[in-house]
Amino acid sequence: METIRERLEEDLRTAVGRLRQLGGAVAVEEVPGAIGDNSPYADEVDEIQANERREIGFATRELLVDRVNRLSAALERLNSGDYGTCIECEEAISPARLRALPEVQTCVRCQDRIERMGRHLEEDEEELEAVSDDE
Numbered sequence: 824m825e826t827i828r829e830r831l832e833e834d835l836r837t838a839v840g841r842l843r844q845l846g847g848a849v850a851v852e853e854v855p856g857a858i859g860d861n862s863p864y865a866d867e868v869d870e871i872q873a874n875e876r877r878e879i880g881f882a883t884r885e886l887l888v889d890r891v892n893r894l895s896a897a898l899e900r901l902n903s904g905d906y907g908t909c910i911e912c913e914e915a916i917s918p919a920r921l922r923a924l925p926e927v928q929t930c931v932r933c934q935d936r937i938e939r940m941g942r943h944l945e946e947d948e949e950e951l952e953a954v955s956d957d958e
């Protein structure tokens with residue numbers, strides 16, 4: 824288990840480092856009302872591009888925050904002896920999967936199910952709010 828711990832700790836340091844670098848860059852674009860707020864005639868293309876850039880920033884940072892959370896959770900689980908057990912069905916996660924993705928908390932089957940549910944929800948939202956640009 825020592826190598827997994829070392830790998831998790833190293834991945835955690837890397838992810839936190841990236842998050843710090845990214846934090847400064849994203850904060851500039853997070854100023855409330857900075858985009859299109861005081862100009863009803865703002866050029867739509869500019870606005871869409873700004874929103875896309877902002878969303879890419881959010882997405883990347885969300886992914887990193889997510890990774891940091893999962894890596895710290897994995898380290899905690901390693902300490903408490905729960906590491907390698909699926910948090911959904913409590914079955915053992917396959918060693919090959921843990922080697923490939925040491926921070927995973929779910930077995931392949933549960934991960935598949937969660938991803939399908941996620942995609943399904945996103946599709947529903949797009950149908951209901953096709954023109955919404957709210958986050």
Ligand SMILES: [Zn+2]
Nearest residue numbers: 909912930933
């Ligand atoms: Zn499972």
